[in-house]
Amino acid sequence: MKKVIFMGQSGCGKTTLCQKLNEEEIRYKKTQAVEQYGESIDTPGEYLENRHFYNALIMTAVDAGIIALVADPTSEYRAIPPGFAGVFGKKVIGVVTKIKQAGGEQIKKAERQLKEAGVSRIFLVDTPDGTGIGELSEFLNRERGAK
Numbered sequence: 001m002k003k004v005i006f007m008g009q010s011g012c013g014k015t016t017l018c019q020k021l022n023e024e025e026i027r028y029k030k031t032q033a034v035e036q037y038g039e040s041i042d043t044p045g046e047y048l049e050n051r052h053f054y055n056a057l058i059m060t061a062v063d064a065g066i067i068a069l070v071a072d073p074t075s076e077y078r079a080i081p082p083g084f085a086g087v088f089g090k091k092v093i094g095v096v097t098k099i100k101q102a103g104g105e106q107i108k109k110a111e112r113q114l115k116e117a118g119v120s121r122i123f124l125v126d127t128p129d130g131t132g133i134g135e136l137s138e139f140l141n142r143e144r145g146a147k
């Protein structure tokens, strides 16, 4: 089974995604360290916000088959640098969260950021109510089944 690792700025929705995909109750909890949720790996937002932690992210990603870069369209802060997907040498997808909260322009901007980071495809979700989660989940299950 390939694991998926989620990376993105604090509050972008990584833990919520891990809980939803693992069919757990959604409970807010600030992520302090790398955590496993079934086949998902959750990372603290600080790992992406502080370049000193990039190596920790890259080392943690060794255990994963797929990288998911998560972008919060409601935030002006841009944590994912252009070309970031290239450092992993693995399949990298993008996830835009909070699409029910965000405006159309904000969503477009988040998608642009992910494209500039080099992701191969983008999923639009609103995790708590499940919008877009079925598609993401099916994609991940298919990828995980593949060798």
Ligand SMILES: Nc1nc2c(ncn2[C@@H]2O[C@H](COP(=O)(O)OP(=O)(O)OP(=O)(O)O)[C@@H](O)[C@H]2O)c(=O)[nH]1
Pocket: 008, 009, 010, 011, 012, 013, 014, 015, 016, 017, 028, 029, 030, 031, 032, 043, 044, 045, 046, 097, 098, 099, 101, 125, 126, 127, 128
């Ligand atoms: N409306 C909406 N709220 C969301 C969504 N995803 C996450 N949230 C909310 O955003 C807040 C932060 O979500 P988390 O999943 O804890 O964020 P995180 O990326 O794990 O943050 P760190 O652990 O700090 O790195 C929580 O209150 C979530 O309920 C979404 O898709 N839509």
Ligand SMILES: [Mg+2]
Pocket: 014, 015, 016, 029, 030, 031, 042, 043, 044, 045
């Ligand atoms: Mg978290």
